[in-house]
Amino acid sequence: MPSAPTKLYADDVSLLVVLLDTNPFFWSTSSLPFSKFLSHVLSFLNSILLLNQINQIVVIATGCNSCDYIYDSSLSTNPGIENGKLPALCSELLKKLEDFVTRDEQLNKQQSQSLPPTTTSSLLSGSLSMALCYIQRVFRSGPLHPHPRILCVQGSSDGPEQYVAIMNSIFSAQRSMVPIDSCYIGSNNSAFLQQASYITGGVYQKPQQLDGLFQYLSTVFATDLHSRTFLQLPKSVGVDFRASCFCHKKTIDMGYICSVCLSIFCKHHKKCSTCGSVFGQAQTDVASASNLKRKTPES
Amino acid sequence: MNNGNGRRLNGETEEDDDDEGSEGDLDAWERTYADERSWESLQEDESGLLRPVDNKTLYHAQYRRRIRSLSSQATTSRIQKGLIRYLYIVVDLSRAAAEMDYRPSRMAVVAKHVEAFIREFFDQNPLSQLGLVTIKDGIAHCLTDLGGSPESHVKALMGKLECSGESSLQNALDLVHGYLNQIPSYGHREVLILYSALSTCDPGDILETIQKCKKSKMRCSVIGLSAEIFICKHLCQETGGSYSVAMDESHFKELILEHAPPPPAIAEFAIANLIKMGFPQRAAESSIAICSCHKEAKVGGGYTCPRCKARVCELPTECRICGLTLISSPHLARSYHHLFPIVPFDEVSSSVLNDPHNRLPRSCFGCQQSLPNPGNKPSLRVACPKCKQHFCLDCDIYIHESLHNCPGCESFRHSKTPIATEE
Numbered sequence: 001m002p003s004a005p006t007k008l009y010a011d012d013v014s015l016l017v018v019l020l021d022t023n024p025f026f027w028s029t030s031s032l033p034f035s036k037f038l039s040h041v042l043s044f045l046n047s048i049l050l051l052n053q054i055n056q057i058v059v060i061a062t063g064c065n066s067c068d069y070i071y072d073s074s075l076s077t078n079p080g081i082e083n084g085k086l087p088a089l090c091s092e093l094l095k096k097l098e099d100f101v102t103r104d105e106q107l108n109k110q111q112s113q114s115l116p117p118t119t120t121s122s123l124l125s126g127s128l129s130m131a132l133c134y135i136q137r138v139f140r141s142g143p144l145h146p147h148p149r150i151l152c153v154q155g156s157s158d159g160p161e162q163y164v165a166i167m168n169s170i171f172s173a174q175r176s177m178v179p180i181d182s183c184y185i186g187s188n189n190s191a192f193l194q195q196a197s198y199i200t201g202g203v204y205q206k207p208q209q210l211d212g213l214f215q216y217l218s219t220v221f222a223t224d225l226h227s228r229t230f231l232q233l234p235k236s237v238g239v240d241f242r243a244s245c246f247c248h249k250k251t252i253d254m255g256y257i258c259s260v261c262l263s264i265f266c267k268h269h270k271k272c273s274t275c276g277s278v279f280g281q282a283q284t285d286v287a288s289a290s291n292l293k294r295k296t297p298e299s
Numbered sequence: 300m301n302n303g304n305g306r307r308l309n310g311e312t313e314e315d316d317d318d319e320g321s322e323g324d325l326d327a328w329e330r331t332y333a334d335e336r337s338w339e340s341l342q343e344d345e346s347g348l349l350r351p352v353d354n355k356t357l358y359h360a361q362y363r364r365r366i367r368s369l370s371s372q373a374t375t376s377r378i379q380k381g382l383i384r385y386l387y388i389v390v391d392l393s394r395a396a397a398e399m400d401y402r403p404s405r406m407a408v409v410a411k412h413v414e415a416f417i418r419e420f421f422d423q424n425p426l427s428q429l430g431l432v433t434i435k436d437g438i439a440h441c442l443t444d445l446g447g448s449p450e451s452h453v454k455a456l457m458g459k460l461e462c463s464g465e466s467s468l469q470n471a472l473d474l475v476h477g478y479l480n481q482i483p484s485y486g487h488r489e490v491l492i493l494y495s496a497l498s499t500c501d502p503g504d505i506l507e508t509i510q511k512c513k514k515s516k517m518r519c520s521v522i523g524l525s526a527e528i529f530i531c532k533h534l535c536q537e538t539g540g541s542y543s544v545a546m547d548e549s550h551f552k553e554l555i556l557e558h559a560p561p562p563p564a565i566a567e568f569a570i571a572n573l574i575k576m577g578f579p580q581r582a583a584e585s586s587i588a589i590c591s592c593h594k595e596a597k598v599g600g601g602y603t604c605p606r607c608k609a610r611v612c613e614l615p616t617e618c619r620i621c622g623l624t625l626i627s628s629p630h631l632a633r634s635y636h637h638l639f640p641i642v643p644f645d646e647v648s649s650s651v652l653n654d655p656h657n658r659l660p661r662s663c664f665g666c667q668q669s670l671p672n673p674g675n676k677p678s679l680r681v682a683c684p685k686c687k688q689h690f691c692l693d694c695d696i697y698i699h700e701s702l703h704n705c706p707g708c709e710s711f712r713h714s715k716t717p718i719a720t721e722e
Contacts, residue, residue: 067710069667111712126710129698133665133706136697164639167632168703175422175701199629235584241627242578253580253605254623256573259383259485261638262426262631268573277571 011226015056015138015146016048017131018153022101023064024108025120026156026186032210037185038097041153042090044217049073051222056146058134060127061097062154063104065111067126069134070096121159124152124192128169128180135178147225149179149202152193155186166192173200181221185210191240198239205234246274356679359692366643366699380637381487381564383574384427385445386420387475388413388491390456392435393466395496395525401548405495405524406462412552413493414453419559421449423637425615425630430478431456432471436464437500439471445478447615466494468530469501472508472519479517485572490519490540491558497525505530513537516569518562522554539565561637576624577605579614591619636703644681644695652680663691665698665706683707 020041027034045057059071071093128150135148150173173180179202182193189206197204207216223231242251245266256265261275271278325333341349390413396406420429431442431452443455471492479488490512499505512519512534520540521531527544535542545551579602582588588610590597601610607621615626651657662669663680668691670680681695682688688707690698698705 065712072667107712123710123712125704126706129702129704129706129709130665132702133663133694133697134667136693137666137668140693162709164632164635165704165709167629168636170629171633172702195629239581241629242580243628243631252578254575254577257576257631258571259569259574260379260571262382262634264631265573272571272573279571279573 010052012224013052013054013146014048014224015058015135015148017058017060017134017148017150018045019124019127019131019150020059020061020070020097021122021154021156022061022097022104023120023122023156024101024105025064026122030155030185032185032213037213038094040214040217042093043214044222045093047218048222051224054146058131059093060130061100062122062124062127063100063107064120064122065107066100066104067123067130068100068103069130070100119159119161120156121162122154122156123162124154124159125162125165125169128152128166128173132169132172132176132178135176139176149181149225151221152180152182152196154182154184154190154193157186157188158190158192163192166196170196170199179203179225183207183213183217183221185213194236194239195241198236203233204236355692359696362696362699363643363646379564380561381489381569382424382426382561382634382637383486383569384424384489384561385430385479385482385486386427386489386491387430387432387445387479388416388493389432389434389439389471389475390442390493391466391495392433392460392462393437393464393496394462395466396462398495398525401524401551406460408548408551409493409495409524410456410460412555413456415552416555416559417449417452419556421447423559423633424561425633426624426626432475433459434466434468434471435462437467437470439467439474441474441478445482447617448613465500466496466498467501468492468494468499468534469503469505469508472505472512472534476508476512476515476517480515483572483574484570485574487561487564487569488515488517489562490517491555492519492521492531493524493555494521494528494531495524497528499528499530506533509534509537516565518565520558522551524551561634574624576626577618578627579603579605579611579625582610592616641699641703641705641708642684643699644683644690647680647682647689660689663694664688665690665694668693686711 018041022034027037030037045059048055048057055073057071057073058069061068061070131150135150138145138148170180173196178200180193180196180200181202182190182197182204184190184193184204184206194204196202203220205216205220207213220233223233240251242253243255243264244251245255246263247265247267250266252264252266256268257263258265258272258275258277258279260277261272263272263274265272269279343349390409392406396404396409398405401408417429420427428445428447429452430445433440433442442459443452446452472490475490479490482488517538518540519534519538521535521542523531523542523544525544527542532542534540543554545554582599582601582603584599587596587598588601588603589595590601590612591609592612597610597612601612602614602625603610604618604621604623604625606623607618609618609620611618611625615624615630617624652659660670670689670691680689680691683690683705686705686707688705690707694706
């Protein structure tokens with residue numbers, strides 16, 4: 001990456017990592033067709049690059065069976081500078097996206113031959129982890145670097161099996177002070193993304209009208225971190241941080257926590273069903289790995 | 300250095316610092332030239348040009364040694380850890396803490412790193428509580444009670460940094476023992492002593508006190524700043540803690556931050572119990588209530604205790620009215636990575652790297668940095684044993700220290716195993 005002179009590094013230089021949801025299970029049932037969605041997103045990405053000469057964009061696709069990097073604006077060769085035009089990111093991005101979707105579908109076919117499809121969620125934890133690794137690399141690149149943030153454009157519902165991994169990513173983003181914005185285009189609200197945006201200080205929005213997606217993206221999500229201090233952005237309402245109990249999966253506001261494995265129960269039990277510890281007695285030996293069962297509750 | 304020797308022979312004491320434990324006549328800044336000799340680590344290549352000093356592989360080698368020593372204690376990756384900890388930090392403010400072998404003085408360095416440790420401790424153990432005790436003039440004072448808010452501890456510590464007198468290990472242990480006996484039985488009792496002095500001045504038999512601590516199942520660890528002392532070593536051996544002596548400031552920081560993640564739990568030490576906790580909802584933005592911590596009316600943005608409906612300002616906390624522990628589900632989630640740790644990555648061996656039949660990925664899976672194809676140099680890439688993806692050294696460190704997720708395992712559906720979740 002060419003190093004820009006110091007005076008170009010104003011407060012609003014940003015690195016935007018966009019996590020695009022390409023889950024076919026969601027897009028087949030969505031009211032907005034994928035092609036229209038892409039045209040909104042591409043215009044938005046172009047507008048970000050226009051806002052500042054040294055803004056940077058990275059696009060990671062979140063599929064149903066895999067995640068991959070699609071586009072990195074700092075890597076593209078720009079022959080367009082001679083003509084005075086900006087490099088068009090459309091062709092490169094679209095080609096790579098198409099390759100990715102084809103590969104993902106292949107993996108889906110392989111999966112469904114061996115196991116029946118159990119879940120229709122996309123692998124958000126994978127793309128969040130990759131985005132955070134990339135952002136750490138940017139932090140290491142020197143004292144002058146753009147301010148990074150993550151934008152999750154997601155439509156699929158939450159996969160409860162990814163809860164721990166997503167929470168780990170959220171806490172790591174919070175420590176590195178990287179906000180996670182969420183633009184949720186699915187039907188019900190996503191609890192994971194609401195928590196992510198609340199904990200990291202990002203913006204969560206579920207656009208009311210998907211035809212005008214570009215408007216929502218460019219007015220809310222194109223704002224850089226410095227400008228957010230004096231802009232009125234949608235406030236978070238009603239983030240529910242209550243937990244659900246392991247036995248009935250219902251949300252509780254008062255419960256019992258096992259002091260060994262932190263499982264949540266709504267009623268008093270004699271024995272913890274997750275780690276096998278007997279309550280009220282001194283334990284005789286460390287619980288072996290086989291006792292520590294792992295469960296997937298349906299949400 | 301000649302000047303230093305000359306001054307000493309004259310018997311004059313300048314305002315040079317007492318360099319305990321070193322050659323005796325070199326200042327700390329002089330030691331970096333005389334002892335550490337950084338110029339000797341430069342190497343030249345065939346044409347006589349300087350090769351850049353490769354700090355990255357050194358750092359990574361240190362990191363891997365540490366990971367290996369931590370994981371060698373655990374036979375399986377899921378060893379039980381004491382997640383609900385009640386820790387007392389004992390800071391030695393005796394005369395020895397005014398020594399200036401750590402810049403500007405031992406006391407200032409200790410205070411700075413204790414502040415960083417407190418924040419890291421609450422970050423990694425949100426359900427735990429911490430208290431501070433100081434030793435001054437042979438008497439131990441309790442600086443702050445066991446509590447869960449980092450700000451109050453840090454403020455109290457920074458306000459009281461004066462040192463004098465002798466240090467008394469037994470008085471400190473007696474005081475902490477009295478306090479830790481009152482905590483619930485499911486909590487793990489721990490003491491971390493930051494000891495600068497070389498002796499202890501006790502009113503009675505310290506060995507009896509050590510036995511008392513051992514019977515109460517308190518795990519005492521000591522970090523020494525001067526030299527190894529037998530009584531500290533004995534204390535740590537008896538109670539199952541760890542004893543280490545810091546060599547310099549960065550080593551001290553490393554040693555103290557090692558105590559932030561929960562230690563492996565000794566099974567008989569804490570009784571498993573079900574703890575009643577509340578998950579309060581955030582109050583509506585326009586509600587007005589008198590908050591129970593500041594005793595004044597506040598508008599919006601607090602939490603309501605589900606049992607007694609009192610308003611609290613922040614979580615995690617204990618409701619002042621009814622005593623219920625109040626937390627939110629992300630606080631529990633912060634501790635999950637201790638329960639489900641990820642496996643350390645393996646170095647990719649040079650036989651695999653040099654094999655021309657293997658198609659090696661050219662960039663790190665996490666950050667897309669290009670991984671150089673090494674010739675004879677040690678390998679600069681690591682691979683996850685589960686998903687077989689290659690990562691660069693920096694991503695390896697970041698993943699294991701901060702992220703606790705392998706991007707490769709998370710990005711492929713077939714390698715996922717179901718895990719316990721709450722939502």
